[in-house]
Each structure stands twice: as C-alpha cells, then as structure tokens.
Amino acid sequence: xxxxxxxxxxxxxxxxxxxxxxxxxxxxxxxxxxxxxxxxxxxxxxxxxxxxxxxxxxxxxxxxxxxxxxxxxxxxxxxxxxxxxxxxxxxxxxxxxxxxxxxxxxxxxxxxxxxxxxxxxxxxxxxxxxxxxxx
Amino acid sequence: xxxxxxxxxxxxxxxxxxxxxxxxxxxxxxxxxxxxxxxxxxxxxxxxxxxxxxxxxxxxxxxxxxxxxxxxxxxxxxxxxxxxxxxxxxxxxxxxxxxxxxxxxxxxxxxxxxxxxxxxxxxxxxxxxx
Numbered sequence: 001x002x003x004x005x006x007x008x009x010x011x012x013x014x015x016x017x018x019x020x021x022x023x024x025x026x027x028x029x030x031x032x033x034x035x036x037x038x039x040x041x042x043x044x045x046x047x048x049x050x051x052x053x054x055x056x057x058x059x060x061x062x063x064x065x066x067x068x069x070x071x072x073x074x075x076x077x078x079x080x081x082x083x084x085x086x087x088x089x090x091x092x093x094x095x096x097x098x099x100x101x102x103x104x105x106x107x108x109x110x111x112x113x114x115x116x117x118x119x120x121x122x123x124x125x126x127x128x129x130x131x132x133x134x135x
Numbered sequence: 136x137x138x139x140x141x142x143x144x145x146x147x148x149x150x151x152x153x154x155x156x157x158x159x160x161x162x163x164x165x166x167x168x169x170x171x172x173x174x175x176x177x178x179x180x181x182x183x184x185x186x187x188x189x190x191x192x193x194x195x196x197x198x199x200x201x202x203x204x205x206x207x208x209x210x211x212x213x214x215x216x217x218x219x220x221x222x223x224x225x226x227x228x229x230x231x232x233x234x235x236x237x238x239x240x241x242x243x244x245x246x247x248x249x250x251x252x253x254x255x256x257x258x259x260x261x262x263x264x265x
Contacts, residue, residue: 013169013223014216017185019258020207021150039144056146058187059207070254072201078149078188083141090142125199129148 020059023074025122031062034121038094039079055079074124084114084130091118091128099125110134149188152203154180154251160191163250167223168208184208203253205246213243213259220247220257231257239263 025031032051036043041060044052050063065071081087088102099117106113111131120126154160161180165172173181173188180191194200210216213231221227231245240260247255 013167013219014210014212015168015170015184015208016211017209018147018150018187018206019209021147022205022207041144055144058147070202070205075153075204075206076151076199077147077204078151079144080146080148081142081144086140087142087144128144
C-alpha cells in the first residue's frame, strides 16, 4: 500500500469501504415496511421499484432481481446493536421470526460476541450482533 | 426500533460471503481487491473493509449455498481502480459508466466477479462540475 493510499484510508486498489448492499425483494411495500417499521432504519428515498435505506453510512438497496441469476437470498448481514437481549425481545414483540435465541458465539479477548438470527419479510436470514464487554 | 434505547440497529458489523474454496477466495480478496486480512479461524476467513468485516465461509447448509448479495465497494477513482483490478485478473462485466445523475454528483458503477463467481461492483460519486 502506498503512503497516499494509506493516508486516505484506502487499500492499494483504492477501495475505501462498502457503499451499498443490494437486497432482493419480491414485495417492495412489504419489505419497505419491514426495514422501516420493524428494523427502524431511516428510509432515504424511493426510486421506481427500489427503496434505499441508510444503515450507519452504508446504503441498503431494496428492489426486485434485475436478472433471474440474481434472484437468490441475500448475504447474511450482521447488524450491530448495543443491547442484543432487548433488541431480540423487541423483534419477538413485533412478530419477527427468530431462528434461535441469542447465543454467545465467540469469547474474544476483551468481549463476548453475541448473535441472534432472524428472517426479514422476504425470508432472508439476517443477524443481530453485539460485543458485550467482559466483566 | 426505538432509537433511544439499546435496540437501535446502528450499522452493519459483518457480511457473510459464500466461498466454495476459502483459500482461493482469501487470495482474491487479499491480493486482487487488496483488502486487509484480519484473521483465519478454521474455514472462516475475515477481512476488513473500511470498518465492516467480511467473512468468507463455506455454506453451512444447502439453503445458504447461493451467491452473495451485490456489495458495492466505494472507490475514489473508479477508472483507475477498474484498470488495476483488470490488471490483477478480476473479470469485469462492463466498463465504468454513469448509472444515476444525482443533484450534486454523478454515480458511476462497474460490475465484476470474484473468484467464487459472486457479482460485485465498484461505485464512485463524482462531483458534477458546473
């Protein structure tokens, strides 16, 4: 990595971060309601048959598959939350399908990594994750 | 969710990317994309991309064995990065092109495949000179 790239926070190929992630939807109003009302993410704008959300600076693009090849489930996205037990309770209250109760997935040096899997309205598996400092 | 308590979804911490050959995929994300390799844990290989962790993993179940979501990597100079990735052996689907004209900038994109045949993209917001 050259010094210019390093000072700009880039890799040597010029990549600075993830700007956007596409999530395939089969019912856009249903998916928009889920990401806005249940996950509580800010809806940025809609454009035709697409809806764009912000998640901490990364844009989520919801829309139909533009080719049959792309009509498959999403990658698992791991959303950070401060309190995974409370967030899990909230999802349950809102009727979200949970895969399994929150569990400790890896004890790291200074924290425990907790996760809980759930399904969005389109059947995609997603996860909440939380780094809980070790007492 | 309520934004005043601990249930707020603050940001994306990690993204899972399916790989059928984790060694081959690790080489691609490290040597072609140039992302910092964080660590390896068995069949899991972790990278950093501007604070978001990418986890390369073999699909655990048939249900998970599908291509990745399209991840759009931000770059400053999309033409230069396109050339560098081509030189490094990445397979592109198209040339960098304007995909949307926003009020203050043109949004450029170009699409390519990783070693596992996942579709990925480069994106760049190029300020409009008036």
